[in-house]
Amino acid sequence: MKIAIASGKGGTGKTTVAVNLALSQEQVLLLDCDVEDPDAALLLHPEILSVTPVTVFVPKIISERCTSCDACCEACAFGAMAVVSGRLFLTEELCKDCGACYLVCPENALVPRAREIGTLTRGRAAAGITLVAGDLAPGEAMATAVIQRVKAEAVAGRPVIIDAPPGTACSMVHAIEDADLCLMVTEPTPYGRHDLEQALDVADALAVPTAVVINRCDLGDSGVRALCKERGVKVLLEIPFDQALAEAYAAGRPAVDADARWLPVFRRLWDDLVELVSERRRQVLVGADLEADE
Amino acid sequence: MATTRQLCVISGKGGTGKTTVSASLAVLAPRPAIFADCDVDAANLHLALRARELERIPFSSGLIARIDENQCILCGSCMEACRFGGVQIQDDHYWIDPMRCEGCLTCTIVCPEDAIETEKAETGEVLLSDTDYGTLVHARLRPGSESSGKLVMAVREKARVHAQQENAQVIVIDGAPGIGCPVIATLSGVDLALLVAEPTPAGAQGLDRALRVAEHFGVPAVACLNRADLSSRQADAIARDLAARNVPLLARIPFHRSVVEATALMRPAVEVAAAPVRAELKSLAQQVYERLLACPCAGDSPSRPGSCSTCS
Numbered sequence: 283m284k285i286a287i288a289s290g291k292g293g294t295g296k297t298t299v300a301v302n303l304a305l306s307q308e309q310v311l312l313l314d315c316d317v318e319d320p321d322a323a324l325l326l327h328p329e330i331l332s333v334t335p336v337t338v339f340v341p342k343i344i345s346e347r348c349t350s351c352d353a354c355c356e357a358c359a360f361g362a363m364a365v366v367s368g369r370l371f372l373t374e375e376l377c378k379d380c381g382a383c384y385l386v387c388p389e390n391a392l393v394p395r396a397r398e399i400g401t402l403t404r405g406r407a408a409a410g411i412t413l414v415a416g417d418l419a420p421g422e423a424m425a426t427a428v429i430q431r432v433k434a435e436a437v438a439g440r441p442v443i444i445d446a447p448p449g450t451a452c453s454m455v456h457a458i459e460d461a462d463l464c465l466m467v468t469e470p471t472p473y474g475r476h477d478l479e480q481a482l483d484v485a486d487a488l489a490v491p492t493a494v495v496i497n498r499c500d501l502g503d504s505g506v507r508a509l510c511k512e513r514g515v516k517v518l519l520e521i522p523f524d525q526a527l528a529e530a531y532a533a534g535r536p537a538v539d540a541d542a543r544w545l546p547v548f549r550r551l552w553d554d555l556v557e558l559v560s561e562r563r564r565q566v567l568v569g570a571d572l573e574a575d576e
Numbered sequence: 577m578a579t580t581r582q583l584c585v586i587s588g589k590g591g592t593g594k595t596t597v598s599a600s601l602a603v604l605a606p607r608p609a610i611f612a613d614c615d616v617d618a619a620n621l622h623l624a625l626r627a628r629e630l631e632r633i634p635f636s637s638g639l640i641a642r643i644d645e646n647q648c649i650l651c652g653s654c655m656e657a658c659r660f661g662g663v664q665i666q667d668d669h670y671w672i673d674p675m676r677c678e679g680c681l682t683c684t685i686v687c688p689e690d691a692i693e694t695e696k697a698e699t700g701e702v703l704l705s706d707t708d709y710g711t712l713v714h715a716r717l718r719p720g721s722e723s724s725g726k727l728v729m730a731v732r733e734k735a736r737v738h739a740q741q742e743n744a745q746v747i748v749i750d751g752a753p754g755i756g757c758p759v760i761a762t763l764s765g766v767d768l769a770l771l772v773a774e775p776t777p778a779g780a781q782g783l784d785r786a787l788r789v790a791e792h793f794g795v796p797a798v799a800c801l802n803r804a805d806l807s808s809r810q811a812d813a814i815a816r817d818l819a820a821r822n823v824p825l826l827a828r829i830p831f832h833r834s835v836v837e838a839t840a841l842m843r844p845a846v847e848v849a850a851a852p853v854r855a856e857l858k859s860l861a862q863q864v865y866e867r868l869l870a871c872p873c874a875g876d877s878p879s880r881p882g883s884c885s886t887c888s
Contacts, residue, residue: 290618291591291618291620292589292591292753293590293591293592294591318753318755318759319588319753319778319781319782321589321777321781321782324777357681359639359681378678378680379659380659380660380682381657381680382680385657418755420755420788420789421760421788421793423725423756423757425756447754448590448591448753449618449753450617450717450720451616451720451721452721452722452724453756470840471840472839472842473595476618476619477620480719483719487719488720498836501833501837529807532806532810534776
């Protein structure tokens, strides 16, 4: 089973929920896809097993062959190639490695060259957790490439939890798109509601089922609950603001570690998620049967 | 006419209080001021400032591809060439998912039948609004869209245009979390970056990463700690790190429920939160604007933090 944890708004508690959920189970594969600021390790303190570079390919220009014909500049949709004073130049950070330039070059003057944009760190933590975290190097723009490398680590036969990035743009999409369910963590404020609505829109467009956790549920208003009701999204858990929890987080301690009373809470959350996913699969099958009968 | 100075508020980590701080800075900005919300896929500043929408301009970051089924011979070359999973197959037909299409148009190069058309990507909208404190430029990114960086640049450009029209002294820019394209586009050409940190390990990490990006792009930086009393140990550690990096720590805003209540009321914290919070926000604003307007290195070539007597 693959559960993604997302939010729309930053700082609502995605990593907190992802980590505590993972600690409430056994042998979870936790994929930290918040590659611009991966912080699951700050709560899990894993033993590092490996650190590997994440590379993308950019074209290397073989100047002896290049005739500055402009074909690659025309083909590049991202403006990464330009002929200036008769010479071809590549702006690396703009290159999306789409492959177009290699296809159009009449002189075979472009060859792919590897470029490091970040790292992938594998580690082992409590409760048999394997934590795989992607880290985009500050100054780089290709978050998606790192996210996809992290996602590729998912294996069958282990429960997978994906800690998604904040926002609702393409990095969030790539993080959640193949999940069995996306659990949205939100806060009961106008900001929380506004961003949750957008996040739900993304999940719906991707046909990923959703459920919600309201964090700091006693600090704010009722807008988020109203939204969930309007959209028929189940609120599985409401966590009141807890000074002790906040201080434990500030000290790098997960809730279930700081206070064992949180363990059954997160175990129940996981069971609810499993139940929701099964229910959804049953619905899909029934739907397919009905269609077949028509 | 003096040049308009630009300030951006970033953090690395989400939820540290960028919008809370930006909204309060907006209230106290020297007039006339323009505000820009560059957190385009989760924009909240318009809520804090109770914005009244004036204009909505559709924005397209480029093209996306669409398969013309009448010409398609189902050879699958497009699917093979697409590196982004943009080409999907359902039953017996190929189609391009606008959510996954990156607009590289490589598929159009390989299609033997010229069966792939291009159309403008619906990336989002740039919005212009009025607030009690000044004009706000913001945006709505179509959920799932990429090119949020380009939309941020469009917001920045529109803010600049309005700043010129209104003879604005400052542009206050609320940034996105993280350190990717939208944040890079937010930092581009600003005179000062205010980093909002929280005293937690994740907050310290986010601060470090955001600072490295600001430094990478040569933008002078200052910082503030939000919910500073959550952990005095962490707060002091961050303060020491900032001092070592020559980044002035301008304020330590205490945690208070009234800040969340202010959010729920859709009012800037500096107007309605508890007195200690308001005091720190006022002090922060005063110091930020003093540096922004007085600093000789602001507005010309950006320099490293700590390189001039005003910044350090």
